[in-house]
Amino acid sequence: MPIKVGIPRTLLYYYYFPMWKVFFEALGAEVVLSPPSTKRLLAEGLKNAVDEVCLPIKLTFGHVLDLAAKADLIFLPRIVSIEKKEYICPKFLGLPDMIRNLKGLPPLIDVNVNMYRNKSGAYIAAQEAGRFITSNHFKIWNAYRQARKVQKKYFRLLQLGLMPSEAMAVMEDRVRNEHLPEPQDINVVLIGHPYNIYDSYISMNIIKRLRSMGATVLTAEHVPEKIYKKCAACLPKKLFWTLGQHMIGAALYYLNRHDVSGMVHVAAFGCGPDSMTGDLIERYARAAGMPFLNLTIDEHTGEAGIVTRLEAFLDMVMWKKAIII
Amino acid sequence: MKGYIGIDVGSVSTNVVFMDEDGIVRDPIYLRTQGQPITAVQKGLRKLRESMPPGVKIRGVGTTGSGRSLAGIIVRADAIKNEITAHAVASSTLVPGVQTILEIGGQDSKIIILRSGVVSDFSMNNVCAAGTGSFLDQQAARLNIPIEEFGEIALKSKTPVGIAGRCAVFAESDMIHKQQMGCDLSDILAGLCEALVRNYLNNLGKGKEILSPVVFQGGVAANMGMVRAFEKALRLPIQVPTYYNVMGAVGAALLAREAVAKKGQSQFKGFLVSDTEYKAGSFECSGCANQCEVVEIAEGGIIIARWGDRCGKWGNVINQKEKIS
The missing domain is CATH 3.30.420.40 (ATPase, nucleotide binding domain)
Incomplete structure (x- = not known):
């Protein structure tokens, strides 16, 4: 029987899941994914997580607990840096050690992912992770090569305008040919951490809601790396965290696009970087005359508040547009 | 007609x-x-x-x-x-040329910025209901004065006392402190109005350009003390439309x-x-771990609408013969 490797459907799942799935499968393991977030998973997470962390980290606790009974190993790398000369939020760094305190968990694959000095940090992490399953170095190298290829394809699909769930459906051949989203009357940019905006439970289905109200949703993940990095470099001072850079770079790029009618920023309550990037983006959006809405999500957000704000925001955007035309 | x-x-x-x-x-x-x-x-x-x-x-x-x-x-x-x-829509029709709408209702407050007849920005209070009508109601009841007379009494004040308005709980203890020190009731009420206005402008007015004509509406606009506090803080004339409470x-x-x-x-x-009998009921769906609270409305015993489910399982299908649960 193959070893079962559990991967929680949270945090950087939305960026790197296709890669690690192929990697572990090429090594002969079976990948078990936690189910999409639900009230129960979040409740489990809230019960077990420390109080100070942000909503998505609390949710991760719930996902990991769900995997405890299903997997032999849980893949929970200690992510230090995913870009050269940049760090990622320190909560990612502490995550495996926070989770380790939970009872009844299988062993964690808590390898360090550190690409601060150079990009080979990813391969080092893969090597260490692979050793949990096989001691054959060549097999690991081969699996890593396949995984990289898949990852490139996945990022290309995202840049075509697909959402992570749609792109993954294409990667796994669950759909023949995923249609690109039909262009709608207005384009709305949705900026936020990937694990907040793409998790349909904690984001209260914001993407589907915006689409059903007649908007095409654009996100930071649709912007190619070169472009958002160039835009983020326009800031007087570099922002520390990789994801914050990505968000602000993409926001600045979209602010210059004339076909964009509005921008929505989703912040998690208790997220330090969000409170800063959100405010920075708001100032730039205001200066550019772009309609801007800031939504804060936390564990007891009522759906009604989000719906009212989104509705009013889209009314405002469409009203403005109707008068300009 | x-x-x-x-x-x-x-x-x-x-x-x-x-x-x-x-x-x-x-x-x-x-x-x-x-x-x-x-x-x-x-x-x-x-x-x-x-x-x-x-x-x-x-x-x-x-x-x-x-x-x-x-x-x-x-x-x-x-x-x-x-x-x-x-x-x-109501303000821009009844008060042509309005550029700022201040609205304070029972449990929410909002600011709407209009430019050339179109909403250009808005903001709504978050989870905190400090400074809304309910809080004023509650304080009036505690001081044993009818809410209708609140404004009149506040207007008599010459030297409003300073009250911390950041949080309703602290505002109340501050008020009690001032009352025990022997401050005049009208000064305390006027101080409370000023604290609430400060809180409103800090929370909702943050970063927004408040230009005249300014319209103040919602139930709280009946309170002349609040109107005067707004005029004092903004140094602008405030208009209260005839139908301020039903806008x-x-x-x-x-x-x-x-x-x-x-x-x-x-x-x-x-x-x-x-004259028709309507009944609202709700139940917790046990279809998945989300346990959505589904609300249903029945007209004469027949269900006419359902909502509250995330997946649309109940909302989309309504069997006309079903009885309310």
Whole structure:
């Protein structure tokens, strides 16, 4: 029987899941994914997580607990840096050690992912992770090569305008040919951490809601790396965290696009970087005359508040547009 | 006479207005919701019918406020819109050229910025209800003065005391402290008004350009102490429109007029709504771990609408024969 490797459907799942799935499968393991977030998973997470962390980290606790009974190993790398000369939020760094305190968990694959000095940090992490399953170095190298290829394809699909769930459906051949989203009357940019905006439970289905109200949703993940990095470099001072850079770079790029009618920023309550990037983006959006809405999500957000704000925001955007035309 | 009905179902009050074809508002009705939105809507419609001359034709109905979907289903409204849009539409029609709308209701407060007749920015209070009508109500009750006299007493003050208005809980202890020190009641009330205005402008007005004409509406606009505190803080004249407490309903009526003009005819059920028996019930769906609270509305024992489910399993399919649970 193959070893079962559990991967929680949270945090950087939305960026790197296709890669690690192929990697572990090429090594002969079976990948078990936690189910999409639900009230129960979040409740489990809230019960077990420390109080100070942000909503998505609390949710991760719930996902990991769900995997405890299903997997032999849980893949929970200690992510230090995913870009050269940049760090990622320190909560990612502490995550495996926070989770380790939970009872009844299988062993964690808590390898360090550190690409601060150079990009080979990813391969080092893969090597260490692979050793949990096989001691054959060549097999690991081969699996890593396949995984990289898949990852490139996945990022290309995202840049075509697909959402992570749609792109993954294409990667796994669950759909023949995923249609690109039909262009709608207005384009709305949705900026936020990937694990907040793409998790349909904690984001209260914001993407589907915006689409059903007649908007095409654009996100930071649709912007190619070169472009958002160039835009983020326009800031007087570099922002520390990789994801914050990505968000602000993409926001600045979209602010210059004339076909964009509005921008929505989703912040998690208790997220330090969000409170800063959100405010920075708001100032730039205001200066550019772009309609801007800031939504804060936390564990007891009522759906009604989000719906009212989104509705009013889209009314405002469409009203403005109707008068300009 | 022909006209449109606007219904605003808020957390504290339910307002119904009749607006004739020329946009003149007649018969504003202001009721307390008292936790029973359905009954309040029925009562409002009954009162409206009694106050109207015979032979009036209803061309359309619009609903707004936090209970808008519930009310919209009961009367089969032509327009169901969020309160921000409704308030903006009403103000810009009744007060031409308005650039800033301050709105403080029972449990929420909002600021709407308009430029050349179009909403350009808005903001709504978050989870915190400090500084809204309910808090003023509660304080008036604690000091044993009728809420209607609150403003008048506050106006008598010459030297308002300083009160911390960041949080309703702290504001209350600060007020008690000042009262025990022997400060004059009118000075305490005026100080409270100023604290609430400060809190409002810090929370909602942050970064927004507040330009004259400024309109102050919502139930709290009846409080002259608040009006004066706003004038003092903004150094701008504040207008309180005639129908300040039913502006949402006026907006809903205007939106209904627009919707009917587009559609051709109204789908209003008629005044018999107020004599039909409606029942609302709810149950927890056990289909998945989300355990959504599904709300259902029955008309004469037959379910006419359901909502609250994330997946659409209940909301989309309504079996007409089903009985309410």
